[in-house]
Amino acid sequence: MDSPDRDTRTTGTPVGRRVILGLIGLGGLGIVAGPAAQDGLSKLLAPAQVRDPTGLLALLPLGNNFRFYSVVGSVREKSATDYRLSVGGEVATPAEYTMAQLAQLPQTAFTQTFHCVTGWTVPDVAWSGVRLSTLLDRADPKRTATAVRFRSFDGTYTESLPMDKARGDDVIVALRMLDAPVTHDHGGPVRMYVGGQYGYKSTKWLSGIELTTQEIPGYWERRGYDLDGTIDD
Ligand SMILES: Nc1nc2c(c(=O)[nH]1)N[C@H]1C(S)=C(S)[C@@H](COP(=O)(O)O)O[C@H]1N2
Numbered sequence: 001m002d003s004p005d006r007d008t009r010t011t012g013t014p015v016g017r018r019v020i021l022g023l024i025g026l027g028g029l030g031i032v033a034g035p036a037a038q039d040g041l042s043k044l045l046a047p048a049q050v051r052d053p054t055g056l057l058a059l060l061p062l063g064n065n066f067r068f069y070s071v072v073g074s075v076r077e078k079s080a081t082d083y084r085l086s087v088g089g090e091v092a093t094p095a096e097y098t099m100a101q102l103a104q105l106p107q108t109a110f111t112q113t114f115h116c117v118t119g120w121t122v123p124d125v126a127w128s129g130v131r132l133s134t135l136l137d138r139a140d141p142k143r144t145a146t147a148v149r150f151r152s153f154d155g156t157y158t159e160s161l162p163m164d165k166a167r168g169d170d171v172i173v174a175l176r177m178l179d180a181p182v183t184h185d186h187g188g189p190v191r192m193y194v195g196g197q198y199g200y201k202s203t204k205w206l207s208g209i210e211l212t213t214q215e216i217p218g219y220w221e222r223r224g225y226d227l228d229g230t231i232d233d
């Protein structure tokens with residue numbers, strides 16, 4: 001259980017150079033020993049494969065400060081060929097998409113700062129994928145559909161958005177992130193990215209989109225997070 005609630009807030013905490021060098025030297029953080037080149041280290045750490053129990057790794061200048069989050073212990077990997085995304089609920093035309101079908105739809109690309117509600121941010125993250133509104137239109141929503149619910153193939157995580165937020169230009173079913181296909185740790189092969197909303201709104205390992213008659217609180221919302229994840233800045 002890696003609860004953002006318990007995530008140490010490190011922003012602004014002074015950490016001496018000795019501490020950081022000490023951390024790099026530690027074997028206990030799950031960093032696989034490999035090519036010692038700076039490039040190699042950065043590649044190992046960048047996809048946030050390290051769970052960062054101390055929260056200090058986020059201070060290391062590695063170019064990608066994402067932290068790995070999952071509410072379940074491990075998630076079975078899905079290849080691009082195995083992947084399916086269902087769209088259903090209050091719609092006239094339910095559908096199931098393969099990765100190839102999603103890739104053939106118009107893609108939207110943009111760059112935005114990623115904000116986790118616990119305080120860490122990643123500036124200028126490049127995203128691309130299919131606008132959620134494109135998939136909603138194709139499903140032909142019924143008049144009763146006022147919200148959208150997201151499911152994850154981790155079997156546990158859920159999220160939701162009211163229809164007006166769901167139709168935002170920067171709300172995408174993301175196929176690419178950080179100029180590459182979305183990695184497994186980041187919720188690949190397909191995850192949500194909800195622009196303008198805290199990270200918890202962006203469901204990783206996306207498996208289902210369901211139109212609903214009311215907004216259904218998601219995993220973290222049942223544990224106290226705001227239903228409205230709008231970033232207030
Ligand atoms: N399935 C799933 N999606 C999730 C989460 C999760 O634990 N499980 N965590 C959320 C939170 S709180 C954040 S900040 C981001 C983190 O994305 P990352 O793991 O790529 O850094 O994913 C969001 N989506």
Ligand SMILES: [Mo]
Pocket residue numbers: 004069115116117118199200
């Ligand atoms: Mo988060």
